Amino acid sequence: MDHSAKTAPIAARPLTSRRGQSALTGRIRVPGDKSISHRALMFGALAEGETRITGLLEGEDVLRTADAMRALGAEVTQLGNGHWHVRGQGRGKLQEPKDVLDMGNSGTAARLICGILASHPIFAVLTGDGSLRSRPMKRVTDPLSGTGARFASRAGGRLPLAIEGTATPSPLHYRLPVASAQVKSAILLAGLNAEGETVVEEPEATRDHTENMLRHFGATVAVEVQGHGRVVRLQGKPSLTAADIVVPGDPSSAAFPIVAALIVPGSAVTIENIGLNPLRTGLFTTLQDMGADLTIANERIEGGEPVGDLILRAGPLQAVEVPRSRVPSMVDEFPVLAVAAAFAHGTSRFLGLSELRVKESDRLAATAALLTVNGITVEIEGDDLIIHGSGGAAPAGGGTVETHMDHRIAMSALVLGLATQAPVTVDDAAFIETSFPKFVELMHGLGADIGAA
Incomplete structure (x- = not known):
């Protein structure tokens, strides 16, 4: 069910x-x-074939991501007690949602989905609960604008947020002003549909679940350590293939x-x-x-x-x-x-x-x-x-x-x-x-x- x-x-x-x-x-x-659960649903939706997930967190935040992936055209099915199947159509093939995407309280879901939507030629609107609508999104939308996507929001970059993605996203080379796994992940997700190499420099090493999962689904990701920080390089337009995940x-x-x-x-x-x-x-x-x-x-x-x-x-x-x-x-x-x-x-x-x-x-x-x-x-x-x-x-x-x-x-x-x-x-x-x-x-x-x- x-x-x-x-x-x-x-x-x-x-x-x-x-x-x-x-x-x-x-x-x-x-x-x-929670971080891996969000990404498992997203990558399953972006990959071609059926991804089987066990141990998925079934909290409200992750369920919002599941709903959003359904609205974007993926088949997302709960089989019971943390067991889920996600069938995607392949990279770059998400569909325009028919309604507003309500991300509830989840900043992770909202910011990562901004990266996904930026590099698809579709229009979408994100909103959330009172807490999420008060939180800044410019830290994500400012760099993602460099792909060619367009964003419109309330003052301060706050939700509701309208996103008009691009069919020909430019690859980004971005140095994070503040270490943030969410911003890094959004940029890497946008880079999946861009020609060439997307590069993110982070001043401090942040959680690398996105990099690990990109590799797990077939993308080429290189990481270079620089002092306390890292440089992450993603080769654009990989073939993403369904892969099972244990959370x-x-x-x-x-x-x-x-x-x-x-x-x-x-x-x-x-x-x-x-x-x-x-x-x-x-x-x-x-x-x-x-x-x-x-x-x-x-x-x-x-x-x-x-x-x-x-x-x-x-x-x-x-x-x-x-x-x-x-x-x-x-x-x-x-x-x-x-x-x-x-x-x-x-x-x-x-x-x-x-x-x-x-x-x-x-x-x-x-x-x-x-x-x-x-x-x-x-x-x-x-x-x-x-x-x-x-x-x-x-x-x-x-x-x-x-x-x-x-x-x-x-x-x-x-x-x-x-x-x-x-x-x-x-x-x-x-x-x-x-x-x-x-x-x-x-x-x-x-x-x-x-x-x-």
């Missing part, structure tokens, strides 16, 4: 988490990697039970089948730098991506300084890392977090507010976040956190409340479903106390 994304507004869902009577224990699996567990989703297991006294948790792409594991490295009892076991390769199991035990944490160069490998994990830092001995500094200001919310400000309202001393200096740890004692808690329609702020706050003196409430947890379906149920399985506010 096909599973389409809902279009009705999501009702607010306040939740409260509190310190339980016992530790967190158990073995779990988290949902499939590993999402390390960004795993971040929440990981930190919960580290801060709730006595906890022992194993998380199976987590993606270990080295450009996604900055959180794991940082937590180990903090002295966390985090072990990686059963390492293997599945579907071209490294995978393993994480074994976690609660224990003392030390303050850490996260260098600017590590930000791209853990950009989505800073809110929950901040929760871990709140329990550490000493003062932690997270450097160069400007990218957090253009996420589902101003995630830098929202993270600081999350901690402050729960009795933790926090400072923002420019784009740096400074957190004064409690020295292992339980912070006060007792606050109500404004989530700003941001799923990661909501989950981070609920993790915090599992180990504070007083419960922590979030004003709205409904948007957790966009990335982590059944998050609350999974945490209940470990023994977490999360319930209605």
